[in-house]
Amino acid sequence: MVVATKKRAIPEIVINEAWCKKCGICIATCPTKVFEAKKDGFPLVVRGDACTWCDLCELKCPDFAIVLRGDRHAQG
Ligand code: SF4
Numbered sequence: 001m002v003v004a005t006k007k008r009a010i011p012e013i014v015i016n017e018a019w020c021k022k023c024g025i026c027i028a029t030c031p032t033k034v035f036e037a038k039k040d041g042f043p044l045v046v047r048g049d050a051c052t053w054c055d056l057c058e059l060k061c062p063d064f065a066i067v068l069r070g071d072r073h074a075q076g
C-alpha cells in the first residue's frame, strides 16, 4: 500500500533588521540550518523550505526580531 504524504506549507520567515543585533543565535539554533550569516552579519533565510515550524528561532531570539508568517497547518 502506498501512503501519500503532504508537505506542510513553507512559512515566510521575516527578520526585522532594525531589531536584530546579529547575535547569531537563530543561525546556531535552527535544527534544519535554514539561516546563514550575510557578510554584514544579519541572518539570511537560505533554506526556507527546510523549516519545520519548530518555533525555536522565534522563541530564542532575544530581540523578538524573527516572525514566522503563514498557516502552519496548511498542507502544500
Ligand atoms: S537571534 Fe535574533 S537578534 Fe540574534 S541574529 Fe537572529 S534575528 Fe538577530
Ligand code: SF4
Binding pocket: 013, 029, 030, 031, 032, 033, 034, 050, 051, 052, 053, 054, 055, 056, 057, 058, 068
Ligand atoms: S521555525 Fe525552527 S526550523 Fe523553522 S527557521 Fe525557525 S528554528 Fe529553523
